[in-house]
Amino acid sequence: MTTRKSVSKRPTLSAQDEYRADVAAYVAAGGDELVQRVITAVHGLAHKLDQWYARQLADLDLSAGEWAVLSRLARSNEDEALTPSQLAEATSVAPSSMTHRLDRMAERDLIARATDPDNRTRVLITLTDEGWATFKAAVRESDMVESDVLGPLSSRQRENLASLLEVLIAGLDEAPQV
Amino acid sequence: MTTRKSVSKRPTLSAQDEYRADVAAYVAAGGDELVQRVITAVHGLAHKLDQWYARQLADLDLSAGEWAVLSRLARSNEDEALTPSQLAEATSVAPSSMTHRLDRMAERDLIARATDPDNRTRVLITLTDEGWATFKAAVRESDMVESDVLGPLSSRQRENLASLLEVLIAGLDEAPQV
DNA sequence: ATCGAATACTTCGACTTCGAAATAATAGCA
DNA sequence: TGCTATTATTTCGAAGTCGAAGTATTCGAT
Numbered sequence: 285m286t287t288r289k290s291v292s293k294r295p296t297l298s299a300q301d302e303y304r305a306d307v308a309a310y311v312a313a314g315g316d317e318l319v320q321r322v323i324t325a326v327h328g329l330a331h332k333l334d335q336w337y338a339r340q341l342a343d344l345d346l347s348a349g350e351w352a353v354l355s356r357l358a359r360s361n362e363d364e365a366l367t368p369s370q371l372a373e374a375t376s377v378a379p380s381s382m383t384h385r386l387d388r389m390a391e392r393d394l395i396a397r398a399t400d401p402d403n404r405t406r407v408l409i410t411l412t413d414e415g416w417a418t419f420k421a422a423v424r425e426s427d428m429v430e431s432d433v434l435g436p437l438s439s440r441q442r443e444n445l446a447s448l449l450e451v452l453i454a455g456l457d458e459a460p461q462v
Numbered sequence: 463m464t465t466r467k468s469v470s471k472r473p474t475l476s477a478q479d480e481y482r483a484d485v486a487a488y489v490a491a492g493g494d495e496l497v498q499r500v501i502t503a504v505h506g507l508a509h510k511l512d513q514w515y516a517r518q519l520a521d522l523d524l525s526a527g528e529w530a531v532l533s534r535l536a537r538s539n540e541d542e543a544l545t546p547s548q549l550a551e552a553t554s555v556a557p558s559s560m561t562h563r564l565d566r567m568a569e570r571d572l573i574a575r576a577t578d579p580d581n582r583t584r585v586l587i588t589l590t591d592e593g594w595a596t597f598k599a600a601v602r603e604s605d606m607v608e609s610d611v612l613g614p615l616s617s618r619q620r621e622n623l624a625s626l627l628e629v630l631i632a633g634l635d636e637a638p639q640v
Numbered sequence: 641a642t643c644g645a646a647t648a649c650t651t652c653g654a655c656t657t658c659g660a661a662a663t664a665a666t667a668g669c670a
Numbered sequence: 671t672g673c674t675a676t677t678a679t680t681t682c683g684a685a686g687t688c689g690a691a692g693t694a695t696t697c698g699a700t
Contacts, residue, residue, distance in 0.1 A: 299634040309537030313601040316609060318620045323511065323608045325627035330508035332634055333501065335554070349686085359487030369648065376513070381687050383650055405648050405695045423491040430501045431494060436633040437626065442496045445626045448619060449503035455614040456477040456510055527656090547678060559657050561680055583665045583678050 303328050333433065340425050344418060345392075349375065349385055351422060354394065357411045358419045365408040367400075394418060481506050511611065518603050522596060523570075527555060527563055529600060532572065535589045536597045543586040545578075572596060 303324060310320040334348070341351050352375040357366060366374075372382040386409060389395045394415040400406035411419070434442055481502060488498040512526070519529050530553040535544060544552075550560040564587060567573045572593040578584035589597070612620055 300632050303628075303631050305537050306533070309533070310601055310605075313536065313598045315601050315605040318617065318624060319605060319608050319612055321624040322612060322620060322627065325624065325631055326504055326507050327511070328631055329504050329627065329634075331554070333505070347686090355484070355487070358491065359483050367648075368650095376509075378688050379649070380651080380689075384686075403648090403696070407649065420491045423488055423493050427488075427493040427497060430497050433630060433633065434497055434500060436629050439496065441626060441629075442500060445623070446496060446499040446503065448615065448623045448626075449500065449507065450481075451614050451619075452611060453481050453503055453506055454478050455611065456507075525656095545678075546680095556658050557679070558659075558681080562656075581666070581678090585679070 299328065299332065329433070333430070336429050337426060340429070341422065344422060346418070346422070349377065350389060350394070353385060353389065354411070354415060354419045354422070357395065357409065358416070365410055367406050367408060371409060389415075477506065477510065507611070511608070514607050515604060518607070519600065522600055524596070524600070527553065528567060528572070531563060531567065532589070532593060532597045532600070535573065535587065536594070543588055545584050545586060549587060
């Protein structure tokens, strides 16, 4: 009985093993080790979180793109209304795609369209009560997952991590066009 | 001269301002502040990096998805060949999408398809020399951008940041199905 | 006041992705 | 060996996204 090439073995690497293999490959190809550890970890985390969000948003019948619109509107509904173009820019999508996305969201009464009285070329988008409720529900659900992810860190470590990341965020504005 | 409703003002918020506004909105909606600071920063960084990658990859005529395939193959070409399904899983895409993606990549001689001699149901994908060269070129380009992003941190801080993130990565395997 | 350029959104055609059904080959069991 | 269940990939139709062209409104110069 020879073992006949164990091709069917596929143990599904753990997130940690995936991470290590990725870093190794990037370093082997000429990347700096410390840089690759940080960047690969950031991507791995973001990606994993995105997968979880997608599952939770599906419960609320929202796509990631729709969530992005809700989220962007939620953080500036009172003071300033946003136009479709601004939403497209903010959520990294083409203006034409935003038109359709807003169509669907208006159909479901999550947002409302109104032409700007001061400039009738413009359309102003606002969150409806329904939209607000959906936003808050999503945040509360997500916060639970996110708290779990940060579970292994103490309060002090979280503070430390947040500070380091915020330094990088601040630095993003330095050299905008790379 | 009245100021007549400054609607046309759109100063394009800095990455830092965007970050702060997002955190504020999530906290207002019921999220934990420290958690939201970390998570929002991770997402913001990943998103910004993705934008830069997209620009660089465009130079090499690669989509983000094609890069994902190249990258996954590059880190395990010697020991194990991968099937389309495994690549689909690894890059978070439907198997049917992978079929088309591999079609295009094979057309450009970045990858090669070969039926597994041990199980003719399977197709094994490998990187061609051209594929390898493209992978390495992309890594070297990306590493420059990434180094810039980490510029504001000292070596010691980078090490600290990497360690904290790696704790979180390790924790992802604990509670897989949320 | 009016013409032309600029701005903002939408419509259109092409392409990518998805999920489900179809196709092909293997593995296990009688 | 022959039959059935399983595994793996591809094909197909529906939906989302993109860039470009189209439409409507405003702004500025004459």
